[in-house]
Amino acid sequence: MTAMATPAQPGQDRTLRPIPWSKLAWVSWRHYRIALIGAVVFLGVLAAYLVAMGLRIHSAYAYTLSCHPANSQVCSDATSLFQNAYFLTGEVSAALLLAVPVLVGVFAGAPILARELDSGTSRFAWTQGAGRVRWTIARLALPAVTLTAAAAAFSQLFDWFYRPFFVSGMDSRLAAQFFNLTGIDFAAWTLAAFAIGTVAGVLIRRPVPAMAVSMAVWAGLMLATVLYLRRHYLAPLLDKGTGSANQSGWVLSQWWTGPNGKTVPFGTLMGLIRGAPKGPTKQVGPNSFQTVIDPFRWLAQHGYTEWTSYQPASRYWPFQFIEGGWLLVLSLLLIAATIWLVRRRAA
Amino acid sequence: MNVIETSGLGKRYRSTWALSECTLAVPAGHVAALVGPNGAGKTTLLNLSVGLAMPTAGVVTVLGGTPAGSPAALDGIAFVAQDTPLYKNLSVADMMHLTRNLNRHFDQAYALARLGELGIPLRRRAGKLSGGQQAQLALTLALARRPRLLVLDEPLANLDPLARHDFMATVMATVADEGVSVVLSSHVLAELERVADYLILMSGGRVRVADEVDHLLSTHRILTGPAAEAGRPAGLTVVHERRAEAQAHLLVRTADPADPVPPGWEAHPVSLEELVLAYLREPGAAALPGPARVRNAQPTEVTR
Numbered sequence: 289m290t291a292m293a294t295p296a297q298p299g300q301d302r303t304l305r306p307i308p309w310s311k312l313a314w315v316s317w318r319h320y321r322i323a324l325i326g327a328v329v330f331l332g333v334l335a336a337y338l339v340a341m342g343l344r345i346h347s348a349y350a351y352t353l354s355c356h357p358a359n360s361q362v363c364s365d366a367t368s369l370f371q372n373a374y375f376l377t378g379e380v381s382a383a384l385l386l387a388v389p390v391l392v393g394v395f396a397g398a399p400i401l402a403r404e405l406d407s408g409t410s411r412f413a414w415t416q417g418a419g420r421v422r423w424t425i426a427r428l429a430l431p432a433v434t435l436t437a438a439a440a441a442f443s444q445l446f447d448w449f450y451r452p453f454f455v456s457g458m459d460s461r462l463a464a465q466f467f468n469l470t471g472i473d474f475a476a477w478t479l480a481a482f483a484i485g486t487v488a489g490v491l492i493r494r495p496v497p498a499m500a501v502s503m504a505v506w507a508g509l510m511l512a513t514v515l516y517l518r519r520h521y522l523a524p525l526l527d528k529g530t531g532s533a534n535q536s537g538w539v540l541s542q543w544w545t546g547p548n549g550k551t552v553p554f555g556t557l558m559g560l561i562r563g564a565p566k567g568p569t570k571q572v573g574p575n576s577f578q579t580v581i582d583p584f585r586w587l588a589q590h591g592y593t594e595w596t597s598y599q600p601a602s603r604y605w606p607f608q609f610i611e612g613g614w615l616l617v618l619s620l621l622l623i624a625a626t627i628w629l630v631r632r633r634a635a
Numbered sequence: 636m637n638v639i640e641t642s643g644l645g646k647r648y649r650s651t652w653a654l655s656e657c658t659l660a661v662p663a664g665h666v667a668a669l670v671g672p673n674g675a676g677k678t679t680l681l682n683l684s685v686g687l688a689m690p691t692a693g694v695v696t697v698l699g700g701t702p703a704g705s706p707a708a709l710d711g712i713a714f715v716a717q718d719t720p721l722y723k724n725l726s727v728a729d730m731m732h733l734t735r736n737l738n739r740h741f742d743q744a745y746a747l748a749r750l751g752e753l754g755i756p757l758r759r760r761a762g763k764l765s766g767g768q769q770a771q772l773a774l775t776l777a778l779a780r781r782p783r784l785l786v787l788d789e790p791l792a793n794l795d796p797l798a799r800h801d802f803m804a805t806v807m808a809t810v811a812d813e814g815v816s817v818v819l820s821s822h823v824l825a826e827l828e829r830v831a832d833y834l835i836l837m838s839g840g841r842v843r844v845a846d847e848v849d850h851l852l853s854t855h856r857i858l859t860g861p862a863a864e865a866g867r868p869a870g871l872t873v874v875h876e877r878r879a880e881a882q883a884h885l886l887v888r889t890a891d892p893a894d895p896v897p898p899g900w901e902a903h904p905v906s907l908e909e910l911v912l913a914y915l916r917e918p919g920a921a922a923l924p925g926p927a928r929v930r931n932a933q934p935t936e937v938t939r
Contacts, residue, residue, distance in 0.1 A: 304706050311736035318729060411716035415685050416737035417709050632689065
C-alpha cells in the first residue's frame with residue numbers, strides 16, 4: 289500500500305493527452321452499426337424504387353421528345369399518355385418522400401442520448417477517461433455527418449427521378465414539396481430533424497417520448513416555414529397584367545384593382561363578368577353557340593388590372609441557400625445546446 | 636493524500652437536499668464503506684465524487700485535490716454505478732474494446748485473464764450474462780483501467796450470496812496487489828464489515844461518522860450499569876442509551892481508550908454493527924470530528 293501514499297502530481301495531470309478521435313469514432317461506430325445498416329437498407333429500397341421508376345419515366349419522356357412531327361395526333365397522344373401514366377406516380381412518391389428526413393433524423397437523433405440516460409449507461413460512458421463532452425461530440429458527429437451526406441445524395445437522386453416533370457414545365461422546383469426534396473434543402477431538413485431529436489433526447493431522457501416530441505416540433509417548423517416563412521426570403525416581384533408568364537415560378541397571390549386603383553373583391557369581379565355583354569351567336573352545322581367574350585380582356589379594357597405577386601423560378605438557388613443556411617445554423621446551435629446540456633446535466 | 640475530500644458539499648434536487656453540509660476526507664489506502672439507509676445520500680455523494688453530478692453548494696476534490704469530474708479525475712477513478720449499467724446488446728469483447736477506446740490506460744491482458752478465470756464467454760452479449768457475471772464484467776472493466784480509486788455504488792445489491800463473495804474477493808485481491816483505494820456504498824453493513832477498514836456513516840443527507848474502523852471500535856464502548864443510577868456517568872459522550880428493567884446499556888464515546896470505567900459501571904467492547912445501529916437510531920448524536928482527525932493523522936498514513 290506504499291504506492292498509494294505517493295502524493296498526486298497535478299503537474300503531470302495537466303498534460304493528460306485527450307483520447308484520440310479515432311478511438312472515439314470506433315465507439316460511435318460500434319453503437320450505430322445496427323441502426324446504420326437499417327437506415328442503409330431503408331434508403332436503399334427507396335433509392336432502388338426511384339431508380340426503377342425513374343428509368344421508366346425518363347424513357348417515356350424521351351419518347352415524347354423524339355416523337356416527330358411534334359404536333360401530330362400520335363405525338364400528343366404519347367405526351368398525354370406520359371402525363372397520365374407517370375405524373376401521379378411522381379407526385380405521390382414526392383409526397384411520401386417528404387416524410388423521410390423526419391423519420392430518419394428523429395429515429396437516429398432522439399434515442400442517442402435518451403437511451404443512454406434511460407438505461408443508465410450514461411453513468412458508465414460519462415465516467416470513462418474520455419470525458420462526456422468528447423464522447424458526446426463523437427456520438428453526435430458520426431450520424432449527423434452520415435445522415436446529412438446520405439440525404440444530400442438522396443435528393444440528387446430524386447432530382448434526377450423527377451427531372452422530366454421539371455423540364456417539361458409540369459412542376460416547378462420552387463413548389464413547396466419539390467423545393468424540400470431537391471437542392472440542399474432535403475439534407476438541411478434531415479440534419480435539423482436529427483438536431484431537434486438530440487436536444488429532445490437529452491431533455492426528455494426517454495427515447496419514445498423524445499421521438500414523438502421531436503417529430504411534432506419538426507413538423508411544426510416545416511409547416512411554419514412552408515406556409516409563412518419561405519415566401520419572405522426575398523421581397524416578391526409584382527407583375528401587372530396576366531401572370532401567365534410566371535408559371536414556372538411561385539405565385540404567392542393574385543388580385544385585381546379597379547379603375548380607381550383600389551382592390552376589387554372577387555365577388556364583385558364575378559358580378560361584373562356576368563353582366564358583361566355576350567358575343568354574337570355562331571352557327572356550326574346544326575348547332576348554334578353563344579360565343580363568350582374573353583372576360584380578362586373585357587375587364588382589362590374597362591380599367592381593371594390583374595396583379596400577381598410571385599417569386600420567379602430564378603430564385604430557386606438563392607432560396608435554397610437561405611433556407612439551407614438558417615437550417616444549418618439552427619442545427620449546429622441545437623447540437624451545441626445538446627453538448628452544453630450533457631456537460632451540466634446530472635446523470 | 637485524500638482520495639475524496641469535500642467541504643460544505645450539498646446537492647439539491649428540486650426542493651429536497653439529497654446531501655447537505657458534507658465535510659469529509661477519505662484518506663488513500665483504505666477500503667472505505669459508505670453505509671446508511673436508503674435515501675441517506677450515498678449515491679448522491681458518490682455521483683458528486685465521480686463527476687456525474689454538480690454540487691449545489693460546497694466543493695469536492697478527489698485524488699489529492701483534483702476537482703471532481705476533471706479529465707485527471709476521470710482518468711484516475713473507475714466507477715461502477717448502481718445496477719452495473721452495461722450496453723446490453725454489445726458482446727463482452729465489444730464492451731472491453733469500447734472501454735479500451737474510451738480510456739488512456741486499459742490492461743487488456745488483465746481483463747482477458749480475469750474474464751477467463753470467471754468463465755465469462757467473450758462472444759456472449761452483456762445482457763445475456765447472469766447478474767453476477769454482469770457485475771464481474773463491470774468490475775473487470777473498471778479494474779483494467781488501472782484506477783487509483785475504485786468507486787462502487789451498491790455493488791452487491793442484486794447479487795446472490797455466492798456472487799457477493801466472488802465480487803468482494805476480486806475487489807480485495809486488487810486492493811492487496813495494486814494498492815488501489817476503494818470506496819463502496821451499501822445499505823447493508825454486514826456485507827462490508829469483513830472488508831472495510833474505514834467507515835462513513837450517512838443518514839438523512841448528512842455524514843454522521845467518518846473514521847477508521849479500528850479507531851471507532853477502540854473509542855466506543857458499551858457501559859452496563861444499574862438503571863436506577865441517576866443521570867449518566869460524567870465526562871462521557873453518550874451516543875445511545877437503552878434501559879431495560881434493572882439495567883441500562885449506554886454506548887459511549889471516549890476521547891482516550893485508556894480512560895477508566897466510571898465506578899458502578901461495567902465496560903464491554905462494541906461491535907461495528909452495534910455502533911452503526913446506535914448512530915442511526917440517534918440522528919441527533921454529534922458526528923465525530925472525522926475529517927479533522929484524519930488530516931492530523933496523515934503522517935501515519937504514509938507509514939502504512
